Structures are given as structure tokens and as C-alpha cells.
Amino acid sequence: MERDYGRLAELIGERVIITGHHNADPDVLGAAQGVKELLETLKPGSKAEILLPDDVSTLSRSIASSLGIKISETASTTDPDTIITVDTGALNQLGAYEPILRGADANIIFIDHHIRDDDVAALADLYILEPDASSTSEIVYRIMRHHGVKPSPRTSKALLSGMVFDSRHFSMGGAETFRAASELLEAVGDIGEVKNIMASPMDNSEKLARLKAGQRAELRVYGPWTIVFSQLGSYQASGARALVSLGGDLVAVGGEEKGEIRVSLRSSNDFSSLTCLNLGDLASRLGGEFGGSGSGHPTAAGINCKGSLDEFKIRFFEVVKKLVDSSQQQVL
Numbered sequence: 001m002e003r004d005y006g007r008l009a010e011l012i013g014e015r016v017i018i019t020g021h022h023n024a025d026p027d028v029l030g031a032a033q034g035v036k037e038l039l040e041t042l043k044p045g046s047k048a049e050i051l052l053p054d055d056v057s058t059l060s061r062s063i064a065s066s067l068g069i070k071i072s073e074t075a076s077t078t079d080p081d082t083i084i085t086v087d088t089g090a091l092n093q094l095g096a097y098e099p100i101l102r103g104a105d106a107n108i109i110f111i112d113h114h115i116r117d118d119d120v121a122a123l124a125d126l127y128i129l130e131p132d133a134s135s136t137s138e139i140v141y142r143i144m145r146h147h148g149v150k151p152s153p154r155t156s157k158a159l160l161s162g163m164v165f166d167s168r169h170f171s172m173g174g175a176e177t178f179r180a181a182s183e184l185l186e187a188v189g190d191i192g193e194v195k196n197i198m199a200s201p202m203d204n205s206e207k208l209a210r211l212k213a214g215q216r217a218e219l220r221v222y223g224p225w226t227i228v229f230s231q232l233g234s235y236q237a238s239g240a241r242a243l244v245s246l247g248g249d250l251v252a253v254g255g256e257e258k259g260e261i262r263v264s265l266r267s268s269n270d271f272s273s274l275t276c277l278n279l280g281d282l283a284s285r286l287g288g289e290f291g292g293s294g295s296g297h298p299t300a301a302g303i304n305c306k307g308s309l310d311e312f313k314i315r316f317f318e319v320v321k322k323l324v325d326s327s328q329q330q331v332l
């Protein structure tokens with residue numbers, strides 16, 4: 001790894017583009033800012049640009065604006081010497097930039113903490129892959145430390161926000177992660193400084209929607225699990241997240257408008273790992289039954305379908321009870 005850190009400097013040309021996966025999260029932003037500062041210190045003549053052409057998450061955008069980090073949506077050069085891609089586990093996560101990267105006549109570097117990808121390995125001149133790292137921001141900090149580059153307070157905050165985000169606010173991470181965080185905090189002071197810039201402001205209508213989701217919640221207790229259904233005209237996803245944080249194990253928040261139904265499903269990690277009930281599958285099944293579709297991940301999914309929300313609610317509780325009962329029996 002250390003040897004690769006040294007090679008990175010050799011592959012840096014004058015015009016450098018730093019990019020990352022679409023809908024860029026704070027780890028992309030932190031890692032990109034770290035790489036930018038590293039290059040500008042190692043090669044003062046080089047010009048590095050953070051290019052995120054395919055969408056940036058709302059949170060990353062707000063972090064970038066509070067730290068004054070510039071993000072470009074179009075490249076200022078079509079002929080870069082070096083392209084560095086951070087936090088991207090597969091080429092198709094680059095969206096519109098994928099074909100450009102594939103066709104580029106540049107030194108290509110990947111820095112990532114996901115699992116190894118053969119297409120990336122084939123394309124990259126240098127592939128720094130460290131799946132043990134909490135975040136790509138942590139890897140970038142290790143590289144900076146290797147080169148004796150001390151990140152500025154601003155870059156330290158960006159790197160820390162990537163680490164905070166990917167470690168789910170430090171609910172995971174070993175000694176290396178906390179050592180890196182501790183060293184970065186020497187430039188920042190208090191972790192509260194970083195958490196503050198990451199607190200996404202919530203407007204009043206969203207706060208009100210979340211409170212109404214609580215007010216309108218209907219509860220069923222199936223074995224050890226609390227299943228919640230609630231109704232909101234908008235902010236269904238935010239309402240569902242709020243109800244999970246209040247203690248709901250599986251939550252559905254739905255809204256109905258002119259016969260169109262939208263439902264957000266969320267579940268707690270405990271519920272997901274102990275029942276193995278995948279919300280993506282549940283969403284697809286219920287969406288299909290109600291003349292629409294649904295999809296998602298194990299603990300978060302969405303449904304767009306038709307009909308009456310009251311009927312949907314009855315069916316939701318019915319299906320979930322059966323699934324929970326059969327998962328209980330498997331445990332026994």
C-alpha cells in the first residue's frame with residue numbers, strides 16, 4: 001500500500017480531474033477535497049478540479065457551500081493528464097462520466113474502499129483499494145500522512161465529514177479510523193464543528209409532516225416487533241424514517257391522491273437482520289398487487305400504485321403479519 005502511495009505522486013500531471021460516484025455523498029466530497037489539497041501541495045504547478053457532473057447529494061452540496069469547496073459540473077479541460085476517481089466501486093456508478101473515462105488518454109487512478117472490481121482494475125494505472133478503511137476519506141488522509149502533508153482545517157473538516165457519514169456517525173470503525181479522526185481533529189478542534197455542518201436544516205413543513213406521521217400512526221405488535229402505518233400527503237420517506245427512530249421496527253407511510261398511492265417503507269436494522277424480511281421484495285409484491293410497482297433495499301423501499309389507501313393498509317398489515325409469523329417459526 002505504502003508503495004502505491006508513492007506511485008500516486010509519479011502519475012500526477014499538470015491538469016488533473018478528480019471525480020466520484022453519481023449522487024456524490026460526503027465521502028466523495030471529503031476524499032476529493034483531500035486529493036485536491038494533496039496534489040496542490042505535492043505538485044504546486046498542477047491544476048486540480050473536482051468534477052461531479054452527475055448530481056451531488058443535497059447534504060454534500062450544503063457541506064461544500066459551508067466549507068467553500070468548489071464543485072464543477074463541466075470540465076474546464078477535455079484533455080486532462082490525470083483522472084483520479086474516488087469512492088467508486090464500479091464504472092457504471094460514474095454515470096455520464098463513464099464513457100469519457102473509458103476513452104480518456106490520461107493516467108487513471110482509483111482510490112476506493114469498496115470491493116475489487118475487475119473493470120476498474122483493467123482500466124486503472126493505479127488502483128488503491130483498502131476495504132478495511134471506514135471511508136475513502138480515511139484512505140486519502142493516510143496518503144496525505146504518508147507524504148507528510150498536513151491537511152488544512154477546511155480539508156480536515158471535509159475529510160472528517162466523509163468519515164462521519166460513511167461510519168454512520170462513528171457507529172463503526174477500528175483503531176485506524178479513530179486514530180485518523182483524532183489526528184484530523186487536531187486541526188479542527190471539536191467534532192461538533194463537523195456535525196454542525198452536516199446537520200441538514202429541516203424546514204417547518206417537513207417537521208410538521210413528521211409530527212403528523214406520529215399523530216396518525218396505527219400500531220400492531222407482532223411477536224417482538226412493532227409495525228406502524230401512517231398517512232402523509234408528502235414527506236412520506238422522512239415521516240417513515242422518523243417513526244423508525246421513535247421505535248417502529250417496520251414502518252409504512254403512505255399518501256393517496258386521486259387514486260394514486262405512494263408509500264415509503266423503512267425498517268430498523270434489528271428487524272431486518274432477525275426477520276430477513278427484505279423491504280425491496282415486500283414493496284415489489286404490494287406494488288404489484290395494487291396495480292403498480294415497488295422496489296428498494298432491505299431496509300428502505302418505495303411503492304407507487306393505485307387504489308384506496310385504507311385497503312392498502314389492511315393488506316399491508318395482513319402480509320407483514322404472515323411474513324413475520326413465518327420468520328418466527330423458522331427461528332423456532
Ligand SMILES: [Mn+2]
Pocket residue numbers: 027028087113135136166
Ligand atoms: Mn464511501
